Amino acid sequence: xxxxxxxxxxxxxxxxxxxxxxxxxxxxxxxxxxxxxxxxxxxxxxxxxxxxxxxxxx
Amino acid sequence: xxxxxxxxxxxxxxxxxxxxxxxxxxxxxxxxxxxxxxxxxxxxxxxxxxxxxxxxxxxxxxxxxxxxxxxxxxxxxxxxxxxxxxxxxxxxxxxxxxxxxxxxxxxxxxxxxxxxxxxxxxxxxxxxxxxxxxxxxxxxxxxxxxxxxxxxxxxxxxxxxxxxxxxxxxxxxxxxxxxxxxxxxxxxxxxxxxxxxxxxxxxxxxxxxxxxxxxxxxxxxxxxxxxxxxxxxxxxxxxxxxxxxxxxxxxxxxxxxxxxxxxxxxxxxxxxxxxxxxxxxxxxxxxxxxxxxxxxxxxxxxxxxxxxxxxxxxxxxxxxxxxxxxxxxxxxxxxxxxxxxxxxxxxxxxxxxxxxxxxxxxxxxxxxxxxxxxxxxxxxxxxxxxxxxxxxxxxxxxxxxxxxxxxxxxxxxxxxxxxxxxxxxxxxxxxxxxxxxxxxxxxxxxxxxxxxxxxxxxxxxxxxxxxxxxxxxxxxxxxxxxxxxxxxxxxxxxxxxxxxxxxxxxxxxxxxxxxxxxxxxxxxxxxxxxxxxxxxxxxxxxxxxxxxxxxxxxxxxxxxxxxxxxxxxxxxxxxxxxxxxxxxxxxxxxxxxxxxxxxxxxxxxxxxxxxxxxxxxxxxxxxxxxxxxxxxxxxxxxxxxxxxxxxxxxxxxxxxxxxxxxxxxxxxxxxxxxxxxxxxxxxxxxxxxxxxxxxxxxxxxxxxxxxxxxxxxxxxxxxxxxxxxxxxxxxxxxxxxxxxxxxxxxxxxxxxxxxxxxxxxxxxxxxxxxxxxxxxxxxxxxxxxxxxxxx
Numbered sequence: 001x002x003x004x005x006x007x008x009x010x011x012x013x014x015x016x017x018x019x020x021x022x023x024x025x026x027x028x029x030x031x032x033x034x035x036x037x038x039x040x041x042x043x044x045x046x047x048x049x050x051x052x053x054x055x056x057x058x
Numbered sequence: 059x060x061x062x063x064x065x066x067x068x069x070x071x072x073x074x075x076x077x078x079x080x081x082x083x084x085x086x087x088x089x090x091x092x093x094x095x096x097x098x099x100x101x102x103x104x105x106x107x108x109x110x111x112x113x114x115x116x117x118x119x120x121x122x123x124x125x126x127x128x129x130x131x132x133x134x135x136x137x138x139x140x141x142x143x144x145x146x147x148x149x150x151x152x153x154x155x156x157x158x159x160x161x162x163x164x165x166x167x168x169x170x171x172x173x174x175x176x177x178x179x180x181x182x183x184x185x186x187x188x189x190x191x192x193x194x195x196x197x198x199x200x201x202x203x204x205x206x207x208x209x210x211x212x213x214x215x216x217x218x219x220x221x222x223x224x225x226x227x228x229x230x231x232x233x234x235x236x237x238x239x240x241x242x243x244x245x246x247x248x249x250x251x252x253x254x255x256x257x258x259x260x261x262x263x264x265x266x267x268x269x270x271x272x273x274x275x276x277x278x279x280x281x282x283x284x285x286x287x288x289x290x291x292x293x294x295x296x297x298x299x300x301x302x303x304x305x306x307x308x309x310x311x312x313x314x315x316x317x318x319x320x321x322x323x324x325x326x327x328x329x330x331x332x333x334x335x336x337x338x339x340x341x342x343x344x345x346x347x348x349x350x351x352x353x354x355x356x357x358x359x360x361x362x363x364x365x366x367x368x369x370x371x372x373x374x375x376x377x378x379x380x381x382x383x384x385x386x387x388x389x390x391x392x393x394x395x396x397x398x399x400x401x402x403x404x405x406x407x408x409x410x411x412x413x414x415x416x417x418x419x420x421x422x423x424x425x426x427x428x429x430x431x432x433x434x435x436x437x438x439x440x441x442x443x444x445x446x447x448x449x450x451x452x453x454x455x456x457x458x459x460x461x462x463x464x465x466x467x468x469x470x471x472x473x474x475x476x477x478x479x480x481x482x483x484x485x486x487x488x489x490x491x492x493x494x495x496x497x498x499x500x501x502x503x504x505x506x507x508x509x510x511x512x513x514x515x516x517x518x519x520x521x522x523x524x525x526x527x528x529x530x531x532x533x534x535x536x537x538x539x540x541x542x543x544x545x546x547x548x549x550x551x552x553x554x555x556x557x558x559x560x561x562x563x564x565x566x567x568x569x570x571x572x573x574x575x576x577x578x579x580x581x582x583x584x585x586x587x588x589x590x591x592x593x594x595x596x597x598x599x600x601x602x603x604x605x606x607x608x609x610x611x612x613x614x615x616x617x618x619x620x621x622x623x624x625x626x627x628x629x630x631x632x633x634x635x636x637x638x639x640x641x642x643x644x645x646x647x648x649x650x651x652x653x654x655x656x657x658x659x660x661x662x663x664x665x666x667x668x669x670x671x672x673x674x675x676x677x678x679x680x681x682x683x684x685x686x687x688x689x690x691x692x693x694x695x696x697x698x699x700x701x702x703x704x705x706x707x708x709x710x711x712x713x714x715x716x717x718x719x720x721x722x723x724x725x726x727x728x729x730x731x732x733x734x735x736x737x738x739x740x741x742x743x744x745x746x747x748x749x750x751x752x753x754x755x756x757x758x759x760x761x762x763x764x765x766x767x768x769x770x771x772x773x774x775x776x777x778x779x780x781x782x783x784x785x786x787x788x789x790x791x792x793x794x795x796x797x798x799x800x801x802x803x804x805x806x807x808x809x810x811x812x813x814x815x816x817x818x819x820x821x822x823x824x825x826x827x828x829x830x831x832x833x834x835x836x837x838x839x840x841x842x843x844x845x846x847x848x849x
Contacts, residue, residue: 004259008266012239019235026227036178039155040162 066093067205068110088115092204096160099167104160111156113205121389122202124362124374125195134194134210134361136184142172144186145194147208149201152181161206168192168200183208210361226343229278230336236274237329240267244326248821264316264323271325275309279332297476297519300483304510305332311507321819324511327827334831338523359395359429359446363388366439377446384442388433394440397449400425402438407431471547471795472522483513490814501816508818512809517802517830521795525838529791532846537774538756538784545770548754549788551735555683555781556726556748558740559693559703562758565673565775571604575656575664582663584608586656589626589633592616597654598624598635601666623654633658638665675779677706682782684708688734692717692725694744723747739773739781790845798838805830 025031063070064085077084080097084090092112096104104111124130137144151157157176161183164174170191175184183206185197201208243263246256279302286302305328312323362374364387372387377395380386385401388394394407406418409431418434421427427440429449487509494502526543533540540546557563578586588611590602616626623636634641634657641657655665683689690712691703697715704713717725726748729736738745738752741759749755749769756771758778773781809826812818 005262008243008262012266012270015235015239019231022231023228026224026231031224031227033177033179036158036176039158039178042155043159043162 063110064089065105065110066090066112067114068112069114086114088205091115095167095204101160101163101166104156107155107159111154113151115203115205115207121392122195122198123364125193125198127362127374127376130362130374130376131194141188141190142186143189143194144184145197146182146184147198147201147210148180148182149206149208150181151206152176152178152183157206160204164197164200167204168196171197211359226336226340229281230333230340233274233278233329233333233336236270236278237326237333239270240326240329243267243270244322244824247322248824260322267323267325268313268316271309271312271329274329274332275305278336279305282335294473296473297479300476300480300513301335301519304513307507307510311511324823327511327823330828331831334828334835335519338520338527341523341527360393363395380442381445382442386440386442388438388440390433390435390437392433394427394429394431394433395449396429396442396446397444398427398440398442400427400438400440402436402440405436405438406434408434471792472519475518475799479518483510486513486810486814494816504818505814505816508813508816509810512813512818512823512826513806517805517834518799520831520834521798521802521838524835525791525795525798525842528839528842529787529846532842533784533787536780536784537777538771538780539773540771541769545754546788546791548735548770549737549785550792552687552737552754552785554688554690554729554734555737555739556690556692556729556752558722558738558745558748559691559699560695561741562739562745563673563676563691563778571601572667573664574667575662578656578663582658584611585628585631585633585658586635588613588628589616589624589635592626593618593624593635597668600668601654604666631659634660672706673775673778679779679782680707680711683785684710687785688712690714692722692748694718694722719744719747723751726751737785786848787846790848791842794838794841794845797841798834801837802830802834805833 030037065082066084066089069085077087077090079090079093082093084093089112092115093102096102132138135143135145149161152161158178161176162174164183164185165171170188172186172188174186176182177184183201187194187197198208198210243266246263247260282298282302282305285296285298289296289299308324308328308331312325312328315321315323359377362376363380364372365375365380366372366385366387380396386396386398400421400423402423404420404422406420407427408418409428419431426443429446487506490509491502491506494505523543526546529546530540530543540549583605587602587605587608590598590605591610592613593599593602611628613626613628616624618624619636619640623634623640625632625634625636627633635654638653638655641655641662642660643655643657643662653665653667656663680689689708689710691707691714693699693713693715694717695715700713700715703711707713714725722745726736726738730751730753735754736752737754737756738748739756739758740746740749741757745757749757754771755769756773757769758773758775760775805826809818809823809830812822812826
């Protein structure tokens with residue numbers, strides 16, 4: 001029956017890991033600007049497409 | 059693609075100036091150059107994300123020479139080591155995804171820049187560069203050449219590098235962690251039906267829950283204890299006292315409960331409460347970090363000026379180093395940093411920052427010029443009369459009003475309510491305790507704690523932040539940006555509204571000129587424009603700037619008759635520009651508007667009517683406002699416009715003219731002494747004192763990001779007619795708060811009736827508390843959204 005101790009402690013540890021990740025994320029400044037990254041992530045694709053285009057033209 | 063707009067900046071193109079390049083059309087050489095830079099560097103993607111995202115680069119020759127001065131540069135740098143330097147630049151033009159893209163690709167345009175990162179909301183770009191390969195001046199010039207001129211002012215100079223305060227996020231994270239886990243671990247006992255299995259592990263679960271609640275209790279909720287303690291010390295009962303009391307009592311009671319095996323306690327409710335209240339705080343705190351409400355003269359002043367030494371050499375020096383008797387060089391579009399005497403022949407100075415008056419003022423050699431004016435025209439020299447700290451503008455700023463800390467100026471509605479709430483709660487708790495102690499001692503303690511727990515005014519405390527936070531967001535969307543939520547409460551109380559005249563109820567836009575008459579041809583236009591060139595009359599200057607650019611032609615027999623008009627001959631044609639009689643038209647008394655009449659070869663063509671430039675919707679707004687409020691107009695100008703204003707505005711409007719900045723401030727103070735709640739609406743720096751003194755100061759601006767004096771709110775000029783709507787809405791917001799106060803009191807009454815009768819079990823507390831929180835939040839959100847739709 002003592003498996004319950006094991007299970008609960010595992011679940012708490014998992015929760016602690018998430019808390020730790022959250023605090024790390026806040027510390028890194030991830031929540032300071034919530035707009036730019038969402039735009040930035042779209043840029044790479046556009047750029048590649050454009051390069052392909054110019055290569056084809058060449 | 060739109061054919062009549064510039065490919066780069068999207069402005070309308072004047073046919074004469076149109077430039078066609080690479081099958082695209084541009085409005086000016088500057089825009090074309092930017093396009094050229096981008097296309098050379100394979101960066102035309104810029105135009106893919108957004109249509110015409112650019113800005114026309116301004117002429118900035120010599121403006122940034124001060125960046126060669128290492129002392130100044132080092133003050134601006136965020137990080138400085140041998141091969142790495144980091145600088146954050148504020149760029150007002152950042153407005154769309156194209157901007158982010160081009161600014162993050164700066165390294166493709168200039169060697170030595172390693173990375174650049176944009177923060178969209180604060181409109182800042184953080185550039186990392188190698189000082190050996192490039193320097194700050196080159197970077198700034200590059201940014202300016204592609205239309206992203208950074209705004210460097212004295213404010214940057216001694217700005218402390220503030221560490222970002224993220225503790226609220228940590229607290230919320232920790233509280234949520236505790237709340238979530240405790241909730242799950244508490245569940246088994248809620249549904250306990252005397253099962254052997256749950257009975258067996260009760261102790262383990264309970265003590266684990268206790269351990270998990272500690273971080274939330276000690277760390278996340280700490281701010282409430284501090285604030286409650288402070289308010290007790292300063293004898294001002296605020297809402298944090300019952301909250302802190304509730305949390306502490308809940309914690310102690312629950313600990314006692316599990317220690318003596320009375321029950322499982324209220325740890326889940328406690329953590330949930332802490333979590334929701336912190337969330338409310340965050341909601342209230344999340345305001346517009348891209349707007350600066352605490353502007354003082356520093357955000358207007360340049361960081362460096364060009365000093366001319368006696369031997370004629372020029373040097374960029376820091377503004378604070380300017381001394382009396384120095385000779386300074388001021389270029390076109392530069393701000394005059396100190397009071398002084400003009401040494402050059404003549405110039406025009408735009409004092410619109412200071413007075414709101416858009417019309418530049420002509421100054422001759424030997425005239426006194428004041429700090430805050432913007433120089434228009436050729437390079438001038440001036441001699442300094444006062445150092446920066448002594449100049450007129452800075453002195454206005456050191457007025458006492460600005461020293462006052464605004465934080466404790468007002469009591470919020472929640473605080474004034476809790477003044478009654480806290481004592482009532484304590485009395486109720488003690489009375490019930492006194493009643494029960496004669497019946498059952500242990501029950502008496504139970505009831506006492508239960509009352510304090512259930513009455514913990516979480517819903518009450520959440521109402522205001524959520525309602526006001528939501529209202530703040532809604533009116534922010536409608537382009538009135540308020541400094542914080544308390545301003546809404548103040549706005550609802552306003553009974554007197556004072557408008558500044560120039561720049562506030564008048565518009566700064568120059569486009570308010572219309573032509574009436576026979577359609578004027580292009581050749582005739584050239585004639586008119588050329589004849590206007592010679593005149594210095596304010597109306598001529600304005601009309602000259604309004605008309606499109608044309609070629610220059612020689613004017614013969616030019617004559618300017620004061621008070622009448624100008625005439626001259628071009629290409630053998632006699633052109634007359636001026637009053638109706640002067641050009642030979644019978645005067646009609648119907649229109650009282652300012653207008654300039656045109657005739658060519660005694661052939662009357664028509665007239666240009668200068669709109670008196672009052673903002674659109676002014677009459678209706680004043681009519682609406684005067685029904686409910688006292689409306690007054692303050693003006694720094696003379697009485698010239700009194701007649702027009704009296705005709706335009708309701709009879710009850712008080713008009714006061716010839717007011718100096720100090721007088722405006724005193725005027726507001728005087729009203730307040732009569733017990734009025736004053737809303738001041740102004741724009742220029744001359745209103746800054748009045749804006750700070752008034753209960754609510756709102757500054758109107760055409761460009762929200764750059765120029766507005768310190769105030770409680772910034773209103774986009776296009777939203778001017780909506781002022782009465784905003785006032786109504788804030789009143790309704792307060793109504794919403796009162797309604798939900800009623801709702802949360804209802805919850806408290808229900809909860810208290812359980813508590814007083816000694817029936818508060820954890821399950822009842824666990825249901826009532828989150829339920830009240832959730833209903834309150836959804837109630838205020840829905841209601842305030844409904845009110846926002848009402849005009």
